[in-house]
Amino acid sequence: MMLLRSLRADFLKIRRKGIWFLVFLAPIGLVAMQGLNFGLRFDYLSKRYEDDLWGGLIYNIEQFIPMALFLGCTLISSLVANVEHQMSSWKQLLALPVSRSAVFLAKFTLCVLVLAVSCLLLPILTAGLGLLLGFEPALPVQELLSMGFIPYLAAWPLLALQLWLSLTFRNQALPVSIGVAAAILSPFTLDLSVWLPLNWATLAMMDTSPVAYLLGGVSLSLFLLMISLLHFNRKDVD
């Protein structure tokens, strides 16, 4: 299948580009921060979350997940696109017998998979930290996995948008600025509206049921993906 062949080529191209470094750095950073937090004021926090120590740890990490996700989507998209922009490899790549849809969808799949690695590492490292802090060994598996993947799915629209912008503009200043601005502003837009897609990652974790936000996130991202695909298929390659 063309998509798979493209994807295998893409995995080769992102070697030594700092992408894997970022993928590991983000969850390690988030968990290390809480390691410090809990390590320094363990007595206070363990009293405060007496009833549910695991829940307390997860809650504290979750505060930072949306912003980290938005930054991740932005930087990974830009790095993935830059592999082709840097030495104008588009003309070589798109003159190969591979459909443009396959090329585009392979890049999206690549971003999704690479970010999923981060999202899987986060619960694993969190569990490790909890055990290290001496929490009870029965792991709250469902909560841990929810923390990793629910906000991630709700953040897909931004990933779709960022990838489109990054692939379209040779100069990455614009897409990266937009993405970083979205990440920095995201904590302050929560009160605006539940309809604002930027809020969905947080709301999916905090609201009683995440289903609506997940459906919204996935369908909006598919819609954005379709539009970008139409554009990518027609555009002239210079």
Add this chain to the structure above:
Amino acid sequence: MSELIIQTKGLTKKYRGRPAVDQLNLEISKGDIYGFLGPNGAGKTTTIRMLLGLIQPTSGSISIFGRELKRDKLNILRRIGSLVEYPSYYGHLSAIDNLEAIRRILDVPKPRIDEVLEIVSLTKEAKRPVKGYSLGMKQRLGIAASLLGNPELLILDEPTNGLDPSGIHEMRELIKSMPQQYGITVLVSSHLLGEVEQMAHKVGIIREGRMVFQDTIDNLRLQAQHDIELVVSEPDSAIWIARDLGQTGTLQGGIMTFPGMKDPQVAHLVKRLVENGHAIYRVEQKKKSLEDIFMQVIGEGSL
């Protein structure tokens, strides 16, 4: 005439209403090395990008291997290798990994990588990151990449651009060997005639988006106008005799030069000069070099 590999009809690309390529009819036969010539900005690269499906023509049709490019793009591209302008490569990867990234998409057997590296003599350097390569090596890597899929047609856009003389020579020998050794048809573009004349059988010359000449190099030579030079005993009066006959020539250093004079006119002029008592020392045809002809074509738009 053998079968046509590339045929375009009325191929046109407009940018904001201004045609970059205008009503181009390209005809390239199997086994040819076709030199695609024109000054910078004449529309060569735009044409080549259209042939590779990188940009959409505004109007006109492209048929490659007898099939419509629009309808059968992927099957056609599978049989083409290309190198467009400056080389594309992934600088952080070695030559082998660069080729592997392309091989994974083409889905050809792995040993093919060693074969193409051998063809462009990069085997020894294949494990170094490409960003440390010289331009000539990068260009050779580009050729290797274009050969990876065992193409029947090679489309090379300015493959010798920026190379030093020995690099140019190497590239030329490599291109010349393609039809002989591998049966590959080659389209090679350049803004220098001298570079193409030593390898191409047929040339297409494009100027401001329009084809102004398309035929063999030999016919290009034949069609050019040649100057006639005369050296006589009294050139000052001879030139007036010529003018009476309707031949305007120039006189410099005792040599009269008449541009584009036909044989009967030469005979007539010589006869008249002899009748008037001039001694004729020399009548010479001054052949124009191919470069002169090329400059004439791209300067005036016709022969």
